[in-house]
Amino acid sequence: MSVIIHQNLSTSISSSTSTFLGHNNLKSIKCSNVSIPGRISGVIKCVATPSAEKTAYKTKVSRNENMGKLQAGYLFPEIARRRAAHMLKYPDAQVISLGIGDTTEPIPEVITSAMAKRSYALSTVEGYTGYGAEQGEKQLRAAIAKTYYENLGIEEDDIFVSDGAKSDISRLQVLFGSKVTMAVQDPSYPAYVDSSVILGQTGQFQKDVEKYGNIEYMKCTPENGFFPDLSAIRRTDIIFFCSPNNPTGYAASREQLTRLVEFAKENGSIIVFDSAYALYISDDNPRSIFEIPGAKEVSMEVSSFSKYAGFTGVRLGWTAIPKELLYSDGFPVAKDFNRIVCTCFNGASNIAQAGGLACVSPEGIKSRHSIRLVLRYTEEKNAPYVWIYFPGQSSWDVFSEILEKTHVVTTPGSGFGPGGEGFIRVSAFGHRENVLEACRRFKQLYK
């Protein structure tokens, strides 16, 4: 028997990330029982290997050293694993998932019936369509430009429809290549850092500070109002900026974003502005970076239907790249992104796009508005996440304690960067009853 230990399994309970996965000495291990002492907390699977292959054959292909730099599995599968393990341990407990930001409320019928209609149409001669434009269906691109960027100078052909922000972030990293430097908010959505590591933009992970070399971490804490002190930030080529922020929930003000755009302009940097949660903003804060004058020369925007329309499983998003955004030699960034999209992608699913079109129709917009009201159950008025401070404590320890004592799954802040240590992220995506019940249980625990 050989044991295959999936890399993304073994994160230690404490806040420091596991070094287990940095080891490249996975050989066949005899597996007589499943439990392995130490810091592994995931599931070990024993896989039968044919008896003829006792000495494992190895190719002569070197492992991509960038993959070796990654410290642990991607954050959210780890949360999912812990949840699953907990449910096994307490089969009768009513576990409430406020960890992964997964939407729970059904998609409005006006949208799903459009998708059903498109599905049926594909079985007819007149309605069948094959490959779509890699950049997305014309109508949808136009509708996105009109709905979200009217009067901001972003046009139909600046919009690239995708299968979601996560894929877009990686494709953008492929676009930028390994020789760019990048800055992220700390804490932030882990895909920015992880994709940067994979693309070879970073150095090794430094355990003492819990940071990868060569990334500029822009601390966002209660002390600085969750907006970075730009005067203390080194210049980088790319700046990933998410507003409203995942996980802190903070939506940057117009004044702050103006300073960010100025900062980018002075430094000749490119902002990748993640507006996946922009529709949760209830006050006057900008929803798009393009509301800021001058932004088109320094930024692009990534967004998603996931949290707008419950499309987390349907998969649809977009990236907007202004024509004015140019590399140092004057070459338009959008032209290279177009090449990436044509070569490394083949368009979002046509059925999902039909759903997207229905989403941005007047009925669609009306129907989604009512969902957002349901979801806004947090003190945070601009985002579907609550960011709770537990000073002096390890976030993984708090996560585990909450899980053990209340059967509520949250997400430990350090999963989003060292700036998240001491915090817990609670997602507002849940059925109302569950959210209320979770609050009751929290009150019990912390009274």
Next chain:
Amino acid sequence: MHKFPTFSLTPCKTMLQTIPSTMKAQDKDRVSCYFTKVGRNANLERLQYNYLFPEISERELRHIKKYPNAKVISLGIGDTTEPIPEIIASSMANYARSLSTPQGYKGYGAEQGNKDLRKAVAETFYKDMGIKDSEVFISDGSQCDISRLQMLFGSNVSIAVQDPSFPAYIDTGVITGQTGDYEKGSGRYQNIAYMECGPENNFFPDLPKTDRTDIIFFCSPNNPTGHASSREQLEQLVEFAQQNGSIIVYDSAYAVYITDGPRSIYEIPGARKVAIEVSSFSKIAGFTGVRLGWTVVPKELVYSNGFPVINDFNRIVCTCFNGASNIAQAGGLACLSSDGFKAVLSNVNYYKENAEILMNTFTSLGLRVYGGVNAPYVWVHFPGSNSWDVFNEILEKTHIITVPGSGFGPGGREFIRVTAFSHRENILEASERLRSFLS
């Protein structure tokens, strides 16, 4: 399919036309152009032309503008034309509707794909080959999978491709930084091993003459030549990979078109230790727009340090992707039901019949034609010609779009690829026009 070029003018008007490797705005054209200080990715600068298929689309569009009354027949881009069988379309419609209900609503799916679908893929295509559902990763199609595999491998590996081959292998290799510069003379990028596949060697590479590379991209049935490798040839390939410690990325997107011969690399003993297989629902089920495919990474496939490739691929899939659309996956599951599979195979046969008609047409004209039997492509030889010239002439004189062979590599320079994906009437009409023109 019409993929329209999407660029209008930038403020710096000179930016757009052709793409020389360094380009600066002329002072006279500058319209307050602000340049960031971010260097353009040199790998993208290295790419020589547009991706092949958008280029073909653009030419089609120009031709339609030039001849608005001509009935243009597209036998260029390999785009399926026949409707998806109802049993599959209705399962997708039902699934979409269920997302409006509390009991049916689903959010994020597993990034690796729906469990039942992974199982169905393993059982349908890899029965008795020892491939488990946990080794199957559902995706939004091969083109995306190829890129994700390149991200997985990184820039420090060397690659080999068949010449000619599906352009995504080379282009993603360039983008990932695995190659050197393009050499205009040879039509090749440096640092790629081009494995010539032509009539002289029965469209199978001369492996003893092939340099060792880390990765070998191998497509069978081949796009564009249509050649399906025999069992004996694939055994040679696996042995070659084993001797060299290489990893084969085996593209079986067209395997279902094979009349006779191995469909999966895993039919070959030992392949599990050396090969990844990429495949797609596009050409099986007409899912070119729906977007669904899969990649198999066997657990035995390990890097030189013993680390399982599947672990890293799983990490890529979890970090750089968020799963194929759940509606598309519902469709995939319906495809693999017994009625669903029967229904899609009937479309496959329809296209195979088209291929036969095309083969006969070209053969009757005295041309040497290849492929077409185990694949939905016909590969026609015009010795001594330049394939872009032949492409243009055919387009101009018969209003038929094909694909010039050199778009697939220098080995394709005297060939034209004609796809069998079309309505029957178009295939018949095209055949008549070609007969008139070429006889």
